[in-house]
Amino acid sequence: MNTIPAALSVLALMAVAVCAVTACSPITVLNALSPAGDTRSSKDVAYAAGPRNKLDIYLPEHVDGTAPVVVFFYGGNWVDGNRADYAFVGRALASRGIIAVVPDYRLYPEVSYPTLLDDPSAAVAWTARDIARYGGDPARLFVMGHSAGAYNAAMVALDPRRLAKFGMKPSMLSGLIGLAGPYDFIPIENKTTRPVFHFPNTPLDSQPVSHVSASAPRTLLIAPVNDDLVNPKRNTGGLARKLRENGVAVTERYFDGVSHTTLVGSIAVPLRRLGPTLDEVEAFVKGK
Structure with a gap:
Protein backbone atom coordinates (compact mmCIF):
# COMPACT_ATOMS: atom_id res chain seq x y z
CA MET A 1 0.00 0.00 0.00
CA ASN A 2 1.31 3.45 -0.96
CA THR A 3 1.37 5.56 2.20
CA ILE A 4 2.20 8.84 0.45
CA PRO A 5 -1.33 9.55 -0.90
CA ALA A 6 -2.79 8.55 2.47
CA ALA A 7 -0.45 10.91 4.27
CA LEU A 8 -1.30 13.72 1.85
CA SER A 9 -5.00 13.09 2.43
CA VAL A 10 -4.59 13.33 6.19
CA LEU A 11 -2.46 16.46 5.84
CA ALA A 12 -4.94 18.12 3.50
CA LEU A 13 -7.95 17.27 5.67
CA MET A 14 -6.16 18.61 8.74
CA ALA A 15 -5.27 21.80 6.88
CA VAL A 16 -8.85 22.23 5.67
CA ALA A 17 -10.08 21.74 9.25
CA VAL A 18 -7.67 24.41 10.47
CA CYS A 19 -8.79 26.76 7.72
CA ALA A 20 -12.37 26.34 8.84
CA VAL A 21 -11.56 28.26 12.02
CA THR A 22 -8.86 30.64 10.71
CA ALA A 23 -8.51 33.10 7.87
CA CYS A 24 -6.77 30.82 5.39
CA SER A 25 -8.47 29.25 2.39
CA PRO A 26 -8.85 25.47 1.94
CA ILE A 27 -8.41 26.04 -1.80
CA THR A 28 -5.04 27.67 -1.12
CA VAL A 29 -4.03 24.51 0.72
CA LEU A 30 -5.12 22.27 -2.16
CA ASN A 31 -3.17 24.35 -4.66
CA ALA A 32 -0.09 24.32 -2.45
CA LEU A 33 -0.28 20.54 -2.14
CA SER A 34 -0.93 20.04 -5.88
CA PRO A 35 2.40 20.70 -7.63
CA ALA A 36 2.52 21.32 -11.36
CA GLY A 37 4.66 18.24 -12.04
CA ASP A 38 5.03 17.49 -15.75
CA THR A 39 2.55 20.18 -16.79
CA ARG A 40 2.88 23.80 -17.84
CA SER A 41 0.55 26.75 -18.07
CA SER A 42 -0.22 29.90 -19.99
CA LYS A 43 -1.81 32.56 -17.79
CA ASP A 44 -3.89 35.71 -18.23
CA VAL A 45 -5.02 35.03 -21.78
CA ALA A 46 -7.75 37.46 -22.87
CA TYR A 47 -10.80 35.80 -24.49
CA ALA A 48 -12.88 38.99 -24.64
CA ALA A 49 -12.67 42.63 -23.57
CA GLY A 50 -12.91 43.35 -19.86
CA PRO A 51 -10.92 42.73 -16.66
CA ARG A 52 -12.78 39.49 -15.84
CA ASN A 53 -12.54 38.11 -19.37
CA LYS A 54 -9.27 36.24 -19.03
CA LEU A 55 -8.41 32.57 -18.75
CA ASP A 56 -5.57 30.27 -17.77
CA ILE A 57 -4.54 27.26 -19.86
CA TYR A 58 -2.98 24.15 -18.34
CA LEU A 59 -1.08 21.92 -20.74
CA PRO A 60 0.37 18.42 -20.63
CA GLU A 61 4.13 18.34 -21.06
CA HIS A 62 3.79 17.19 -24.68
CA VAL A 63 0.96 18.18 -27.02
CA ASP A 64 0.72 17.48 -30.74
CA GLY A 65 -2.61 18.95 -31.80
CA THR A 66 -4.69 15.92 -30.80
CA ALA A 67 -5.13 16.56 -27.05
CA PRO A 68 -8.72 16.75 -25.77
CA VAL A 69 -9.73 20.05 -24.22
CA VAL A 70 -11.89 20.78 -21.17
CA VAL A 71 -13.20 24.26 -20.36
CA PHE A 72 -13.78 24.28 -16.59
CA PHE A 73 -16.10 26.74 -14.84
CA TYR A 74 -15.74 27.11 -11.07
CA GLY A 75 -18.63 27.68 -8.68
CA GLY A 76 -19.28 30.45 -6.17
CA ASN A 77 -23.03 31.05 -6.40
CA TRP A 78 -22.46 33.48 -9.31
CA VAL A 79 -21.18 36.08 -6.81
CA ASP A 80 -17.65 34.89 -6.09
CA GLY A 81 -14.70 33.03 -7.60
CA ASN A 82 -11.28 33.39 -9.16
CA ARG A 83 -9.65 31.19 -11.77
CA ALA A 84 -6.31 31.15 -9.92
CA ASP A 85 -7.97 29.26 -7.07
CA TYR A 86 -8.60 26.31 -9.38
CA ALA A 87 -5.07 25.70 -10.53
CA PHE A 88 -5.37 22.27 -8.90
CA VAL A 89 -8.12 21.35 -11.37
CA GLY A 90 -6.09 22.55 -14.35
CA ARG A 91 -2.96 20.72 -13.21
CA ALA A 92 -4.86 17.52 -12.51
CA LEU A 93 -6.47 17.43 -15.95
CA ALA A 94 -3.19 18.32 -17.67
CA SER A 95 -1.46 15.50 -15.78
CA ARG A 96 -3.89 13.11 -17.51
CA GLY A 97 -3.13 14.42 -21.00
CA ILE A 98 -6.08 16.82 -21.14
CA ILE A 99 -5.70 20.53 -21.89
CA ALA A 100 -7.63 22.51 -19.28
CA VAL A 101 -8.97 26.02 -19.85
CA VAL A 102 -10.08 27.85 -16.69
CA PRO A 103 -11.78 31.20 -17.36
CA ASP A 104 -12.95 33.95 -15.06
CA TYR A 105 -16.35 35.41 -15.86
CA ARG A 106 -18.35 38.40 -14.71
CA LEU A 107 -20.34 37.97 -11.51
CA TYR A 108 -23.43 39.43 -9.87
CA PRO A 109 -24.20 42.32 -9.40
CA GLU A 110 -22.32 43.30 -12.57
CA VAL A 111 -24.36 40.76 -14.51
CA SER A 112 -27.45 38.66 -13.87
CA TYR A 113 -29.40 36.06 -15.88
CA PRO A 114 -29.21 35.78 -18.86
CA THR A 115 -26.21 38.09 -19.37
CA LEU A 116 -24.17 36.05 -16.88
CA LEU A 117 -23.98 33.32 -19.53
CA ASP A 118 -22.34 35.51 -22.17
CA ASP A 119 -18.83 35.17 -20.73
CA PRO A 120 -18.86 31.38 -20.34
CA SER A 121 -20.13 31.11 -23.91
CA ALA A 122 -17.46 33.51 -25.15
CA ALA A 123 -14.76 31.51 -23.36
CA VAL A 124 -15.91 28.31 -25.05
CA ALA A 125 -16.03 30.04 -28.43
CA TRP A 126 -12.51 31.40 -27.93
CA THR A 127 -11.30 27.91 -27.04
CA ALA A 128 -12.89 26.39 -30.12
CA ARG A 129 -11.25 29.03 -32.28
CA ASP A 130 -7.80 29.32 -30.71
CA ILE A 131 -6.89 26.20 -28.74
CA ALA A 132 -5.21 24.56 -31.74
CA ARG A 133 -2.40 27.11 -31.28
CA TYR A 134 -1.72 25.48 -27.92
CA GLY A 135 -1.78 21.91 -29.23
CA GLY A 136 -5.41 21.14 -28.48
CA ASP A 137 -7.99 19.54 -30.74
CA PRO A 138 -11.10 21.77 -31.08
CA ALA A 139 -13.01 18.73 -32.33
CA ARG A 140 -12.54 17.17 -28.87
CA LEU A 141 -13.94 20.05 -26.82
CA PHE A 142 -15.75 19.48 -23.51
CA VAL A 143 -17.40 21.85 -21.03
CA MET A 144 -17.19 21.11 -17.31
CA GLY A 145 -18.12 22.86 -14.10
CA HIS A 146 -18.72 22.54 -10.39
CA SER A 147 -21.84 23.89 -8.62
CA ALA A 148 -22.74 27.25 -10.23
CA GLY A 149 -20.03 26.50 -12.77
CA ALA A 150 -21.80 23.25 -13.65
CA TYR A 151 -24.91 25.32 -14.32
CA ASN A 152 -22.89 27.54 -16.66
CA ALA A 153 -21.49 24.52 -18.48
CA ALA A 154 -24.93 22.92 -18.77
CA MET A 155 -26.53 26.06 -20.19
CA VAL A 156 -23.74 26.46 -22.75
CA ALA A 157 -24.18 22.81 -23.77
CA LEU A 158 -27.99 22.67 -23.71
CA ASP A 159 -29.40 26.11 -24.58
CA PRO A 160 -28.54 26.72 -28.26
CA ARG A 161 -29.00 30.47 -27.85
CA ARG A 162 -25.82 30.72 -25.79
CA LEU A 163 -23.30 29.55 -28.38
CA ALA A 164 -25.35 30.90 -31.29
CA LYS A 165 -24.16 34.38 -30.34
CA PHE A 166 -20.67 33.22 -31.32
CA GLY A 167 -21.54 31.22 -34.43
CA MET A 168 -21.46 27.84 -32.69
CA LYS A 169 -23.90 25.04 -31.86
CA PRO A 170 -23.99 22.66 -28.87
CA SER A 171 -23.47 19.81 -31.34
CA MET A 172 -19.91 21.10 -31.79
CA LEU A 173 -19.16 20.03 -28.22
CA SER A 174 -17.91 16.53 -27.46
CA GLY A 175 -19.43 16.39 -24.01
CA LEU A 176 -20.79 18.00 -20.85
CA ILE A 177 -19.40 17.25 -17.38
CA GLY A 178 -21.33 18.47 -14.34
CA LEU A 179 -20.21 18.23 -10.71
CA ALA A 180 -22.96 18.86 -8.13
CA GLY A 181 -24.73 21.27 -10.43
CA PRO A 182 -28.05 23.07 -9.95
CA TYR A 183 -30.08 22.25 -13.04
CA ASP A 184 -33.65 22.59 -11.74
CA PHE A 185 -33.96 25.03 -8.82
CA ILE A 186 -37.21 26.96 -9.14
CA PRO A 187 -38.51 28.16 -6.69
CA ILE A 188 -35.15 29.54 -5.55
CA GLU A 189 -34.50 28.98 -1.87
CA ASN A 190 -30.99 30.42 -1.54
CA LYS A 191 -31.26 34.14 -0.69
CA THR A 192 -27.92 34.96 -2.34
CA THR A 193 -29.02 33.31 -5.58
CA ARG A 194 -32.44 34.97 -5.77
CA PRO A 195 -31.43 38.36 -7.21
CA VAL A 196 -29.09 36.71 -9.72
CA PHE A 197 -32.17 35.12 -11.32
CA HIS A 198 -34.69 37.93 -10.68
CA PHE A 199 -36.67 36.16 -7.95
CA PRO A 200 -39.65 35.97 -7.64
CA ASN A 201 -39.95 36.46 -11.41
CA THR A 202 -37.34 33.86 -12.31
CA PRO A 203 -37.67 32.97 -16.00
CA LEU A 204 -38.44 29.31 -16.62
CA ASP A 205 -35.90 29.30 -19.43
CA SER A 206 -33.14 29.88 -16.86
CA GLN A 207 -33.26 26.20 -15.94
CA PRO A 208 -31.00 23.73 -17.79
CA VAL A 209 -33.69 21.03 -17.65
CA SER A 210 -35.84 23.28 -19.85
CA HIS A 211 -33.38 23.00 -22.73
CA VAL A 212 -32.77 19.27 -22.98
CA SER A 213 -33.10 17.88 -26.50
CA ALA A 214 -31.81 15.03 -28.60
CA SER A 215 -29.02 17.29 -29.85
CA ALA A 216 -27.44 17.60 -26.40
CA PRO A 217 -23.86 16.27 -26.13
CA ARG A 218 -23.07 13.09 -24.23
CA THR A 219 -22.95 13.84 -20.55
CA LEU A 220 -21.19 12.86 -17.31
CA LEU A 221 -22.96 13.91 -14.10
CA ILE A 222 -21.37 13.42 -10.67
CA ALA A 223 -22.83 14.38 -7.30
CA PRO A 224 -22.43 13.57 -3.61
CA VAL A 225 -24.96 11.11 -2.24
CA ASN A 226 -25.63 13.61 0.54
CA ASP A 227 -25.44 17.20 -0.70
CA ASP A 228 -26.89 19.78 1.68
CA LEU A 229 -26.61 22.64 -0.84
CA VAL A 230 -27.86 21.21 -4.14
CA ASN A 231 -30.38 18.37 -4.03
CA PRO A 232 -28.75 15.57 -6.04
CA LYS A 233 -31.96 13.64 -6.68
CA ARG A 234 -33.80 16.60 -8.16
CA ASN A 235 -30.88 18.20 -10.00
CA THR A 236 -28.38 15.54 -11.08
CA GLY A 237 -30.96 12.75 -11.19
CA GLY A 238 -33.58 14.91 -12.88
CA LEU A 239 -31.25 16.15 -15.60
CA ALA A 240 -29.93 12.63 -16.22
CA ARG A 241 -33.47 11.33 -16.60
CA LYS A 242 -34.44 14.05 -19.08
CA LEU A 243 -31.33 13.49 -21.15
CA ARG A 244 -32.01 9.75 -21.35
CA GLU A 245 -35.62 10.39 -22.33
CA ASN A 246 -34.24 12.32 -25.29
CA GLY A 247 -31.82 9.58 -26.28
CA VAL A 248 -28.68 11.28 -24.98
CA ALA A 249 -25.92 9.05 -23.57
CA VAL A 250 -25.49 9.80 -19.85
CA LEU A 263 -16.39 16.80 -4.61
CA VAL A 264 -14.34 19.26 -6.65
CA GLY A 265 -11.58 19.06 -4.04
CA SER A 266 -11.27 15.34 -4.69
CA ILE A 267 -9.72 16.21 -8.05
CA ALA A 268 -6.64 17.45 -6.18
CA VAL A 269 -3.83 15.03 -5.35
CA PRO A 270 -4.26 15.17 -1.56
CA LEU A 271 -8.00 14.38 -1.57
CA ARG A 272 -8.34 11.81 -4.34
CA ARG A 273 -9.00 9.07 -1.84
CA LEU A 274 -12.37 10.71 -1.13
CA GLY A 275 -13.73 9.81 -4.57
CA PRO A 276 -12.63 8.84 -8.09
CA THR A 277 -13.74 12.12 -9.64
CA LEU A 278 -10.65 12.66 -11.77
CA ASP A 279 -10.67 9.05 -12.96
CA GLU A 280 -14.29 9.36 -14.04
CA VAL A 281 -13.62 12.62 -15.88
CA GLU A 282 -10.58 11.20 -17.65
CA ALA A 283 -12.45 8.05 -18.70
CA PHE A 284 -15.34 10.10 -20.04
CA VAL A 285 -13.16 12.54 -21.98
CA LYS A 286 -11.04 9.78 -23.48
CA GLY A 287 -14.05 7.58 -24.22
CA LYS A 288 -12.89 4.66 -22.09
Missing part, protein backbone atom coordinates in the same frame (compact mmCIF):
# COMPACT_ATOMS: atom_id res chain seq x y z
CA THR A 251 -23.07 8.51 -17.23
CA GLU A 252 -24.40 9.18 -13.72
CA ARG A 253 -22.28 8.77 -10.59
CA TYR A 254 -22.93 9.39 -6.87
CA PHE A 255 -20.13 9.31 -4.29
CA ASP A 256 -20.50 8.64 -0.56
CA GLY A 257 -17.22 10.11 0.65
CA VAL A 258 -17.59 13.69 -0.55
CA SER A 259 -19.63 16.79 0.23
CA HIS A 260 -20.78 19.51 -2.14
CA THR A 261 -17.45 21.27 -1.67
CA THR A 262 -15.04 18.35 -1.40
